[in-house]
Amino acid sequence: MRKKGLCIVLAVCMMVFSLTACAGTSGESGGASVTLTFLNSKGEIQSALEDLAKLYREKTGVAIEIIACPAGGSPFEKISTMYNSGTPPTMAMLDTTDIVALYRERALDLSGERWVEDGGGQVYRIEGSVYSFPLGVEAKGLIYNKTIIETTLGRPFDPKEINTQDKLRSLFEELQQAGVPPMCLSKEDWSLGSHVIGYFYESQSQELDEITEFTNSLRRGEVDVAEDPRFNGLMDTFDILREYNISKDNPLAADYAVDPSYIADGEVAFWFNGNWAWPNIVDFIEGEQELGLMPMPISNDPEDFANQVLLGTGSKQVMIDKVKASEEEVQAAKDFLNWLVYDPDGQKGMAQDLNLVPAFSNIQLSPTDPLGQTIQAYVREGATVFGPIIPSDHWSIVGAYMQQYLAGKSDRVELANNIEKYWMSLE
């Protein structure tokens, strides 16, 4: 009898346990002040963000819980799960394409915020309204190692002089002759698909509206990609990069874990990438190495705007939830964003602790890394372009086509046809 009693007690315990386990970890907050949640999709700044949230709590009493996106998982999947389980974050850091997918039903209209003015061209508008806060500008281009170029060539190097394809090629040739491999080309699909091919769309115009119009005509199948001058210009440049690539013999064997060490040690002079790669590079830097970021020339016309400006890949965007967040929480979230832009502590946090290039012209502080500083200089001159909104699977699918081209398994016409097909498959 006693045994049976014990069994029942155990079973009941298990049942209760299993039920409470399902209930999850809610009901922790309470307290007087609001607790905000913030979904972070930039893994490399997770701990810096947590520290910033701690600082914000000390200053204002508002607690912000930073939720990390699982490494390798898509932020869109994470936010879908959170909305479906009824626990959306108050603020979510997402890519611009995600904001476009979500704004209608989930994102709060932020058009009336003070920072919209100071954000200028970096603020993304959908149908004339603002739904997201630009958190740091990111731009791509050719990362150069000035130290190695100057010691190899024995003369000063000014990146602004390399504004045509011919000048790029002759510089590469000179470096090659002097025994320094000029170029490192990563084989990553996001780099090839999103960033390299991105030039094709971004260089069509300096107006975002016209670029959007161009991508719409791609969807309708009205563009002959193989005959497009921008596409051919870009691929001419890509062919130069390919020809002088350090892993030319087997380009797909390039290893992203090793690539940053090449540019950091001066084993190569150039690397195609953007400022987000700085944390990878800095680990390998020894001694004095001066690095910077320059626009990649994609035509032979020195006056061409595409050869003079850094083409942005946009930036991470922060949206505020309008479905579950209470009025109090919404206000607190807006206050936090304003704090980032207008409070000296917030400014320092954004520019230096998170090491982001601020999108706001009122912020005087510079990021601590040279690539970010280059971008900031270009932003101040107005010489960046907001990247167009390409579909979220573009990097993966078109990236695979680019890898094929890089490995010499397809030619330019096939690549162009594949890109055309990709756009037309988007309904």
Next chain:
Amino acid sequence: MNENTKRGKFLLFLIFVGPALLCFFAVVIVPFLYGIYLTFTNWDGISPNHDFVGFTNYVAVFRDSEFWKALLLTLQYVVFSVLLINVIAFILAYLLTSGVKGQSFLRSAFFTPNLIGGIILGFIWSFVFSRALVSVGQTLNIPLFSQSWLTDPTKAFWALVVVTVWQYSGYMMIIYIAGFTGVPKDVLEAASIDGCTGFQTVRHIILPLMVPSFVICLFLSIQRCFMVYDLNLSLTGGEPYGSTIMAAMHVYQKAFLSKQYGTGQGEAFILFLVVAAITLTQIYLGKQKEVDA
């Protein structure tokens, strides 16, 4: 409570199975049924409302040539992996029950790869294939290894098979060892008295008695290979140029990357049907071959 009445038995049953059943329903059955329901809607994974669209998603699935390509590749992968896993596991089990020196040490050594998660395993092996083997190949001048396997579609496929076999054959070996030790000694003795050679013993006595082990091992390896995702993601990531994307990975990308949730969900359901059909047939056929000693 009286264990002898029907109600009493049911209550007892509920006490022991109830909690597990509840969890099983909550996290497997309900999402599964709801998932099937969602394939008939145009839900995008996040919108608060959705409409019923009938078979539109399934039409899209049948038009998605990439999915069928991925499924075909998965089939090839399953065939090669399952065959190799079970052949190697059986041979290992045979050797490690025949009384070799260091038998128990070797058993645990072969089992160890199974304790490493698929993601980590993928990263370790991607290092082996793209760096370690390459440098060995270049030093010793072996053309097969002097270029990374992961940069060639065919070799990358075989890399996946090799790692899968390495990972699972130890696990299946344990099941086969249990099968070997379960073969009654008297039958084996009788066989040897009757003059069976080693091969004949295996063929006519051990194999028929080990059918249950084969059924389990085949089921486990088929099901796991069909559903492979973690290894696929971390070893090749679908590269080079998307040539090694398996079915599960394609489904994930369709749903969460291309944001075509309904189509992705429909593809997942088709994958389920394929796996269910194959494994059930295999179990049914296997069960018929079972014999008693």
